[in-house]
Amino acid sequence: MDVQKLAKEILELVGGNANVSHLEHCSTRLRFTLIDDSKANLEALKKTPGVLGAVQNVQTQIIIGNSVVEVYNEVDKLLENDLVNTLETNAKKIKLSTRLLDFIVSIFQPLIPAIAGGGILKSFLMLAALLGLLDKTTQTYQILFFIGDAPLRFLPLLVAMTTAKKLKVNQLVAVSAVSALLTPDLTMMLTKGAHLFGQSLINVNYAYQVFPAILTVICYAQLEKGFTKIVPKVVRTFFVPMFSLVIVVPLTLFILGPIGFTFGQGFASVIMFMFEKFGWIAVAILATLLPFMVVTGMHKAMIPYVITSLGQTGKEIIYNAASLAHNISEAGATFAVALRTKNKELRSTAISAGISSLFGITEPALYGVTILNKRVLYGVMIGSFVGGGSLGLMAVEAYVAVGPGLATLSMFISEKLPNNLLHAVIGLVISFFVSFIATVILWKEPDNEENIKNLKATVLKTPVEGKVLPLENVNDDVFSAKILGDGVAIIPDKGEIYSPSDATVTMVYATKHAIGLKTDDGQEILIHIGIDTVNLKGKYFDVHVKEGQKVKSGELLITFDIEKIQSEGFDPTTIMVLTQPKAAKIVVTESNYVSQFEQLITL
Template sequence: MDEKNVAKEILENVGGANNVSHLEHCSTRLRFTLVDDSKVDAEAIKKISGVLGITQTAQTQVIIGGAVVEVYREVEKLLSGIQVDTEKGSKKRPKWQDVILDFVISIFQPLIPAIAGGGILKSLLMLLNLIGVLDKTTSTYQILTFVGDAPLYFLPLLVAITTANKLKVNSLVAVSAVGGLLIPGLTALITEGTTLAGLPIQNINYAYQVFPAILCVISYSFLEKFFTKISPKVIRSFFVPMMSLLIVVPLTLLVLGPIGFTFGQGFASVIMTVFARFGWIAVALLAAFLPFMVVTGMHKAMIPYVITSLGETGKELIYNAASLAHNIAEAGACFAVTIRSKDKGLKATAVSAGISALFGITEPALYGVTILHKRVLYGVMFGSLIGGATLGLLSVEAYVAVGPGIASLSMFISETLPNNLMYAVIGLVVSFVASFAAVLVLWKEPATAGAQENETNEIDFNAPVEGQMIPLSDVKDDVFASKMLGDGVAIIPTKGELYAPANGTIKMIYNTKHALGMQTDEGIEILFHIGIDTVNLGGKYFESFVSEGQKVTQGDVLIKFDLLKIKEAGFDPTTIIVITEPKNVKFNLVSEEQVTKEEKIFVIEGKEENAIA
């Protein structure tokens, strides 16, 4: 994957650098907060090589997969020094719930790596103690336990950083303000009972707390703006932080801290009450609906609860158990598809996505398999429901905020509940077997879906390039070979011309002219990609003969390219033809080996609607 080009194309299609007010990433997605959401070209983003999909809720989320960190860094470079143009944003006011959700996700999502790393370290130490490798009474065990506990203990400071970044205020001053609540000397005074200006300070231990820190930094953001506005520039560098600290720390100790602490305890208490009343039913239902939540990104709304629960009680009872059931159900479904499907490309996609899901990353499975096949979706929901119910009935507790999977099973190790890990493994097995069995029974090859209904409605496609035709699975590009973007064929060209394979309309032409999208008169969307990584040629050796919106007739020349010079430049000229919409078409190859532009190379006979719109 060319991360630089992917980052550039994504940024262009989310409205440009000036339209990005905030950027972060999770394990598989770039998460944009935009000034004007209407500027997003979702269809163009979906067609970018290396992009698995896009969802738009409170944030615009571009699903990348395993290379998300590399693409994120390239986008960051492109955003460096860019001023956000908020004046030209959409005049349509965003929904208040979207604003809150965006704010919450932006604060809590970046905390996950640190909390997960520390939590897994602690759970591995407990495992070493259980098997007799490292005794918990040793100084080594105790020191490493403190290291693992540090992210949660200093959670207020981490929250101060993420909140300050979201509000675009000085993060170091924000950390200093919240850090004032954690100073050992002040903590001792508060524990013994003390006052500030004659007013009593409530005895609260602010370590592990989230909401007091958030309220503190929000207040600081207003103070920073106010004092920056009224103070002379010559003293601003020290006057603004001094006055802000002088006001916000006492305000937090007296008012904001107790409010945040009470809210946090109440928040955790509500969740515990829900579990006590509904127990395994809540876990089972949440697991069953997680496919929809993950696809839309709404599962991130659970992060505040998970982190708060871990900070308040040291454990979490619902979400991680449900997530384990769903992740493993995705894996079971994918492996069942691998066995049942006759499509080599789908088999390859399913097996790699299944392995990824086993390790807690479900987006490849969801976007590559589950949401494209209704029967697989039903199998995943069934497996998640049964697995979630099992984990709920066994009251499995989690002690780390990380995507549950085989590699992170240590997150369920408990010193007080010796069977907790065993129960988690039982739930894992039940989820896998239930989903695997359900998909084995439910699976129906997409190629036969709707064939009877469309037998007389065949759509013929002539070869768009003359040359040697090869299966899409033989293309030296994982995205195309796995059929992640759709089914199709590839041709090793002998002549540098791209023709219209059917009557239709040009929908998109890349600036570099190496790729083109068209829609046939029957509504079939086709992507043509001339060469592997030829985007790096920057348009050199390509000449377009059509424009976007232009009607074309079968056989019309769309693009000419200098085949010899492309090869001399070191690029593979293999041309890929992919049916991007609709998914799951009945795709019959008619011709093989050498083809000319007059030859019919494939026929589409039937199609099945996507499982999720």
């Protein structure tokens, strides 16, 4: 995979540098906060080689898979000098609820690697102690435990960093403000009864806390911006931080800290109450809904609860159990598909996706198999409900914020509940086999011989006059390898693209060099003008239709200047591929040259 090329294509299809307000990534996705969501071309993104899928919900999320870090780094380089602080200035364009959820996800999502790494280390240490491999009383065990516990103990500092980054203020000063709350001497002073300006302070232990740090940095951000406007530039470097710190830390000790601490306690209590009220059914329902939540990215909204629960109580009792049931159900369903399907390509995809799901990464299964086949989705939902219900009935607790799977089962190790890990394994086995059996029973081959026999022949006319070129001979690996689909290429004589059939325009690229169509009988077609002509950024192209417009066979779609395209050094070869063909055999004309409206492909 050429990650540099992919990064450029993705950035272009989300509306360019100027449309990006914030960028982050999780284990499989690039997560963009865009100024104008409508500028993102989701259909084009979904068809981009290297992209597994794209969704838009609060953030524009582009599913990459295991190469997400490499792609993120390349996109980040492209944005480095252009990322603009326009989310706040464009607040009127974005709903308050959307901005709030984006703010929360942007703060908590980056915390996961540190918290997960430390948590897994602690769980392995507990396992070593249970097996008698390491004595808990030794300094070696204690020091390693301190290392694992550090991300949660100093969670306020991590939160301060991510909050300051999101608000685009000085991260080191923000961390310094929160650090003041964690100094051992102040902690001891608060325990014994501290006074500031003659007023008593509420005793709050700020270690492991989230919300006091968030409120502190929000307040600091306003102070920094305010003082920056009024303090002379010559002394701004040290006076702005000093004035901000001397105000925000006392204000936190008096007001913001106690408010944030109380809110955090209440937040965790509400979740515990819900579990006590609804019990196992809450876990079962959440697990059943997770396929839809993961596809839309809404599962990330659960991260604040998970991290807060771990910080407040040291455990989490709903989401991770539901997530384990769903992840393993995806594996069971995809392995069932691999067993039943006659399609070699689908079998290969299903096996790969199933292995990934066993280790807690479900996007390949969801986008490659599950959401494309409703019978598989039903199998996953059945397995998730039964597995989630069993985990809920056994009250399985998690102690680490990480995607549950075979490699992270240690997240369920508990000293107080010796059977907790065993119960998690039982729930895992139930989820896998229920989903596997359900999918085996429900599966029906989507493109069977009966469908092919009953399908009527479809004729696609030539979209442009010129010399016919086999797709395998196109000077572009994506098209010649038929990664996007089968079809044909034409070296054009005229710069006019016509609709090959009665169809609906599903996509018009922002750079005007390509167009997507869906014929009345459901065939999806991509017409791509030239090789690498995306780099022309729309020059020499004119589009005469718009997305959603119905067009007749032979209707003019795009005009382009062949000579000017060639003068810029680009190959004008035009490709027509069927990106999602229905069950059919593609027969290309035997003619070496096709004229306007001549038959080109028969399905």
